[in-house]
Amino acid sequence: MPIIVNLDVVLAQRKMRLNDLADGVDITPQNLSVLKTGKARAIRFSTLEAICKHLNCQPGDILEYRAES
Numbered sequence: 001m002p003i004i005v006n007l008d009v010v011l012a013q014r015k016m017r018l019n020d021l022a023d024g025v026d027i028t029p030q031n032l033s034v035l036k037t038g039k040a041r042a043i044r045f046s047t048l049e050a051i052c053k054h055l056n057c058q059p060g061d062i063l064e065y066r067a068e069s
Helices: 007-013 018-025 029-036 045-055
Strands: 003-005 063-065
Touching: 007 029, 007 045, 018 029, 018 045
Parallel strands: none
Antiparallel strands: 003 063
C-alpha cells in the first residue's frame, strides 16, 4: 500500500508510548496499534484530528504517500 503510517516515528520523537497516546485521545491501544502497523484501511478525520492535537503535529507528519514502483 502506498500510504505509510509514521505514527511510531512521531511517538518516538515525542518520547511517548502508544498507551499514553491512547489514553490522551480516548482510543483503545488495540485500534492505535492497528493504525501504527499500517494495517488500518481507514481513519476518521476526528480521530486523526485528536491524534494530531495530542501530539502537536500535522497529519502529514503521521501519514506519507510513496508511489509503488
